[in-house]
Amino acid sequence: MLRPFTLHRPATADEACALLARLEDAAPYAGGTELLLLMKLGWLRPRHLVDVKRIRELGDLTGGPRLAIGATVTHRALERSALVRAHCPLVASVARHVANVRVRNVGTVGGNLAFADPHSDLATLFLTLDATVALVSPRGRRELPLADFVRGPWETARASDELLALVRLTPWPAGTAAAYVKFGVHERPTLGIAVALQLDGAGPGGARSSGGSVRVADARVAIGCVSPRPARAPAAEACLVGVxxxxxxxxxxxAAESATATVDPADDLYGSADYKREMVAVFVRRALRIAAARARGAESAARFPHAVVA
Ligand SMILES: Cc1cc2nc3c(=O)[nH]c(=O)nc-3n(C[C@H](O)[C@H](O)[C@H](O)COP(=O)(O)OP(=O)(O)OC[C@H]3O[C@@H](n4cnc5c(N)ncnc54)[C@H](O)[C@@H]3O)c2cc1C
Structure with missing residues (x-):
């Protein structure tokens, strides 16, 4: 049962931050898909909830050299946005496979990142897009890499009076071949792998239109869900550059072996640490196969049980 609490509904981010600074035991509240669940279980007992959903400036989606996604943008809005599909199409495809439609309709990007559940698809994918997050507080505004913001399971660099305002992504250059593969048998993914291959000299039709000479100029591999926090795998990326x-x-x-060496899994209900290491190796190879097929202008016909390919 929910313990009594006071709901505050500020109209601006400044007002929200002032409330967070002034009130004892207050938490930002967006879609509530995580927060209300924990409150019902009695694991969290904030006396004040600061509803951020009505704050206009947190709901913006803007383009430009970098795509800015406001904290209260929902998964559903991300999935349907023409701007997101134009700048970062894989982000829209991945959003379509987050949770279920009920959670996607109310769950927000900011709530997903601020909660820092290790089983986050967005946090994993965003690492390959050089994501930075903007935090606002009565002391002003600061922007930091997502990799520094998420510190560990359910732990971030956010101070208690700070609000996550937005996340900025750097779209990949045209001709980048990418794939996101997630695998799981529970509500949340057991594993998420994001791969992006920036191609040197690929034509608009991908590598096929440029003959066999197209090389990987830059590679991004990010692994989520199996370690305390999602992370890039630089050694795996190095294996791919230049080929x-x-x-x-x-x-x-x-590349798959190198990726496996970078993860730090634990035994839990998602599987043993050894199982997760093995799955990382298998799914990095699969993600690369799919990205390579896309680089050739084709779609891989491979289908994997309990896996989603975005
Ligand atoms: C059944 C289920 C399945 C799921 N499956 C997936 C999945 O497949 N992939 C995936 O990536 N995620 C998954 N999720 C997680 C889901 O994406 C998040 O629950 C959702 O995005 C959280 O957003 P929210 O707005 O509901 O956050 P809330 O529950 O409102 O808040 C979550 C936390 O973030 C804080 N917070 C919220 N907004 C802000 C802000 N602007 N600034 C600072 N702190 C803030 C809150 O205080 C709270 O601590 C799943 C969740 C559920 C319940």
Missing amino acids: TIAELEDVAGA
Whole structure:
């Protein structure tokens, strides 16, 4: 049962931050998909909820060199936004596969990142898009890389009077071949792998239109859900840079092994640490195969049980 609390409904971010600074035992409240669940279980007992959903400035989605996603933008809005599909199409596809439609309709991007559940698809994918988050408080505004914001399971760099205002993403250059593969048998994913291959000299039709000479100029591999927080795998990325699309299959095994060496899994209800390491190796290879097929202008026909390909 929910313990009594006071609901505050500020109209601006400044007002919200002032409330968070002044009130003892207050928490920001957006879609409530995590917060209300924990409150019903009695694991969290804030005496004040500061509703951020009515704050206009937190709901904006704007383009430009970087895509800015306001904290209260819902998964559903992300999935349907023409701007997101134009700048970062994989973000819209991944949003379509978050949770279920009920959670997607009210759950927000800011709530997802601020909650810092290790099983976050967005936090994993956003690492490959050089994400930064903007935090506002009575002391002003600061912007920091998402990789520094998420410190560990359910732990962030946010101070208690700070609000997450927005996340900024740097879209990949045209011709980047990417894939996000998530696997799971529970409500939340057991594993999420994001791969982005920036191609040197690819034409608009991908590598196929440019002959076999297209090489990977830059590579991003991010792994989520299995470690205390999502992280890039630089050693795996290094295996991929400089190889041609045709050679990707040859180096995929080495990249997958390198990726496995970077994770720090624990035994839990999602599986044993050894199982998770093995799944990382398998799914990094699969994600690379899908990205390579997309680089050739094709879609991989492979289908994997309990896995979603975005
Ligand atoms: C059944 C289920 C399945 C799910 N499956 C997936 C999945 O497949 N992939 C995935 O990525 N996620 C998944 N999720 C997580 C889901 O994405 C989040 O629950 C949702 O995005 C949280 O947003 P919210 O607005 O509801 O946050 P809330 O519950 O309102 O808040 C969550 C936390 O963030 C804080 N907070 C909220 N907004 C702000 C802000 N602007 N500034 C600072 N702090 C803030 C709150 O104080 C609270 O601590 C799942 C959740 C559920 C319940």
